[in-house]
Amino acid sequence: MQTTVNRLPRNLIIVIALGVLVLVASSMIPAGFFTWLWDRLNVFATVFLGIFVEAVPYLLLGTFASGLVEVFVDRDQMSKWVSNRPAAAAVSGAFMGMLFPVCECGVVPLTRRLFRKGLPLSAGISFLLAAPVLNPIVIFSTASAFGWGQMLFWRFAVSLVIAVVVGLIFSVEQDAGNILRPVLSDHEHDHIHAVAGDSATEKVRKALLITVDEFFDMGRYLILGSMLSAGLQTFIPQSALLAVGSGPILSVLVMLLLAILLSICSTVDSFVALGFVNTFSFGSILSFLVFGPMVDIKSVMMYLQVFKRRAVFYIVVIPFMMSLLTGLIFNYLVR
């Protein structure tokens, strides 16, 4: 009893002391600080919502594709379609993007679903890395930015090589359980099973429910990733990054970092890359266009949901090294 009586005034004193401290501190803050903070907050909100609004339709399409695969494709069909030999599987996985035109937001849930339908690891990994580039939409948008020329050709050739190589590396691992995270949904949410006798509408209804679950499951990583990216863009001046970026090695590194930082959708990144044509070498822009669709802040967030940490490490680092190498080869040898 006594302690409560004693504590009350003490709390009051602390509150008053804190209040005074805040007042003193705020009077010491330069006058422009709050407008500065408010401006930063506004830029953050606009950039964040920009990425989010842009990405949501693609995420919806990707999760819906995943829902449809769950209900309409069964494991037997999958093994008929995709070869079990690693090389063939990796190559065919890389080209599957031509059938499922998804960008890097949509590809993650779809890949996870395909794995559960028995897609071989090598095919899934190369699909994951290649599909955001090797698809009709991105071919068209790259062509309309750079024309039907070298940039287009090398972008697709290099992406294909990297995707297949990483796919093959993963095919060494026989046990998918070492690569994929145990799908928590096995117990928690994936109980919306297709039943053989379901009518088409019933199947679509189930596909939609799966879409909902996956949209929330992946959406939260999209949101965290977009916030991180928007935050970095709000506080780190791009000019500082670009100022560092001359020289054949640094320019490639800067463009790779920018690809991670910007987190823009692969369907339009070529228009953004175009803005750097005057200041950056062919090799560094090529590496931006190859690496950006494979790895950026938001896609890494989503990868962590599907793969174990060690696997994500390889999925990020191998393409990084290979893109860097590509940039350097072009900077030193070709130009």
Added chain:
Amino acid sequence: MPTRMIRSFQGLLLLGLSIFFAAKAANGQLTWYINARFVPLTIFGIVFLAVLAQTVFTDIRRSRKQEQEDHDHDHHHEHEHAPASGNLWVMLVPLAIGILIPARPLDSAAFSTKGFSTSAPLISSDSSARIFETESEERNILDWLKLFNFEEDVTQFVGQSASVVGFVYFNDDLEADQFYVSRFVVSCCAADGFAIAMPVQWGEALTLEQDSWVLVKGSIESITLDGNRVPMIVAESVQSVPAPDQPYLFP
């Protein structure tokens, strides 16, 4: 959280997102965030989110009905299974940011991190011929910068009359009677937005306010800024105008 509550929460969030996007589309603010070319995609998103919400609500109703007659048959079990629970709250973040922070397109506040440029590359699908054919007074800031960036001989443009809309930006590297008229160029979404600017010479430049929107009319002059040829407008008039519906230019 019980399954049905999670489902209801999901349904409400989907509906909320759909309404939020629809409101942005209705008041024209979508293009403050994304390139106008992607608006149809967002419209699809609005419809699809609403369809998903409807599916979820129907599912709740069905599971409630099923529960009542569940004692004798139990084959489907859909209602028992908790969907991915927990972090639904994260979905509230974009709604909160969109509602609590007043919408404001990118402006000179973003210059400190995004920087701005007085030149712009020509993309291969637009020919300089198209910009040439455009009446000089119809060209926007982006067109002018592209022309100056692309053409070898820019003297042909000197003296042409120009009429461009943009917001005012003051910068130390200009004279007292000069200011920049600026626009953001957005290819995809606000994340890739970058500012472009044309210097303007005008005797009453100091009466203008930073970030206010103006219509600048005058004639083109070629000047050198940081070693680049840049088009400058020698202004005959500078009128203040309301902010355009689409604050950005789309390449």
